[in-house]
Amino acid sequence: MKKTDRETGPSTGESGVILRDQYEHAGATDLVLDDGLVLELTRRYAPGARAVDSVDETGGEARAYMVAAAEGRLVVKTQRPHRRRVRTSLEREALFLRHQAALAGNPLPxxxxxxxxxxxxxxxxxxxxxxxxxxxxTVMTRVPGDAMQRVPIDGAARRAALGELGAVLRRVHGASQEPLLSSGLFPGDRAPGDLRLRLEAPAMEAARKLSATPAAALLPESPEALVRRAVEELPEDTTRVALHSNPSAMHTFVDPDNGAFTGLIDFGDAYLSHPALDLRRWDRHADRVAVLEGYRRAGPVDAVFMRVWRVACLLAELTALAAAPADAGGAKERATVIQSLMKERA
Structure with missing residues (x-):
């Protein structure tokens, strides 16, 4: 297998940070299974499988067949051969989900x-x-509800759902990590400085793009200087846990009728890094704050956690600003959030 930039095996002690995706089999046939085959595979683990209801390809790398069964609503998930990448693994996802199923207490959603x-x-x-x-x-149960990106909720209902998500992430991060680390299936931070590498490289690329636009004038210093100053605050060596990777509106499910949180899906891109990085994936900073509040209600965090969270959020805002510098209203709002996060760090 050809390795991506800075991707190495778990035993080398070198960086395991994947900086960009490479699709090794871009020319492979995009397999589409017929309903009979999907049901045959499903019945190996759920004999009551009756029919394939629909097929979901919104994830890009995966194709999910929705199956009606006596055992409940199920999903048969396959990877699309031409979209296979090092970052995504069904085997890793299955291990991660089984690990969570074995946790004490109420079952995770x-x-x-x-x-x-x-x-x-x-x-x-x-x-x-x-x-x-x-x-x-993989044959798995289907989380009820629908993705938040398709359900318009705001205000208190949105904050409550995001708080519940934060509490779920806190339990995921707080679980014993040894079985996951020893599996060899999880890429991610392995050497001192990997957290900085993970955050600095893409943020600096965005900063250079932003510097060529009028929106750069909204910031108190050059975008490149801002990135350099922010990453200097990152600890050299940190706690690392298995992260979901992208617990955003695409993968956070709610009840369409009342907006109540129902669950979190798609752990196939899981990787090892600082737990605060799982709390940065929402576009609106107010949403990130709501996730953080739920996370902290479920368990305490230390000053280092908060420092990493602030830096990650600041760089996320800068990257979003670079992606849409011509949106005058949005650009000013993001610049205000960046300056607020800078003051918190002072």
Whole structure:
């Protein structure tokens, strides 16, 4: 397997940070399984599977077949061969979810893995025709509700849902990490300085783009100087845990009728780094604050955690500003958030 930038094995002690995606099999056939095959795979773990209701491809790298079964609403998840990348792993996701299922206390609102495996199957390619190929798949339960990105909620209901998400992330991060670390399946921070590398490289790229736009004048110093000053505050060596990676509106589920939080899906991009990074993935800073509040209600955090969280949020705001510098109203709001976070650090 060709390695991506700075991606190494878990035993080397070198950096395991993946800075950019590489799709190793971009020319591979995009396999589409017929309903009969999906039901055959599902029945290996859920004999009561009856019908394939729909297919979801919104995740890009995965194809999810929604299955009606006597055991409940199920999902058969496969990776699309031409979109396979080091960052994503169904095997890693299955291990991570099974680890969470074994935690003491109330069950976490995440998918429950019924089975994971590989099979050689006949399938049709997206362009037609029959092919035989090996697929990897996971059969899991389906979290009720719908993704927040498709459910318009705001105000107190939104803050409550995000607070519940924060509490779930706190339990995920607080679980024993040894079985995950020893599995060898999780890429991520392995050497001192990896956290800085992970945050500084993409932020500096965004800063250079922002410097070429009028929006840079909204900041009290150059974007590049701001990034350099921010990452100087990061600790050299930190706590690392298995992160969800992207617990955002796409993967956070709520009840469409009342906005209540129902669960978190898609752990296939999990990686090892500082836990604060899982709290930065929302576009609005007010949403990040709501997630943090729920996280802190579920358990205390120390000053280092808060420092990493502030730096990560500041760089997220700068990156978003660089992506849409012509949005005058949005640019001013983001610049205000950046300056506020800078004052908190002072």
């Amino acid at each position: 995440v998918p429950r893995v019924l089975g994971h495996g590989r099979a050689t199957v006949p399938a049709k390619g997206a362009a037609g025709g029959q092919v035989d190929a090996e697929i990897e798949y």
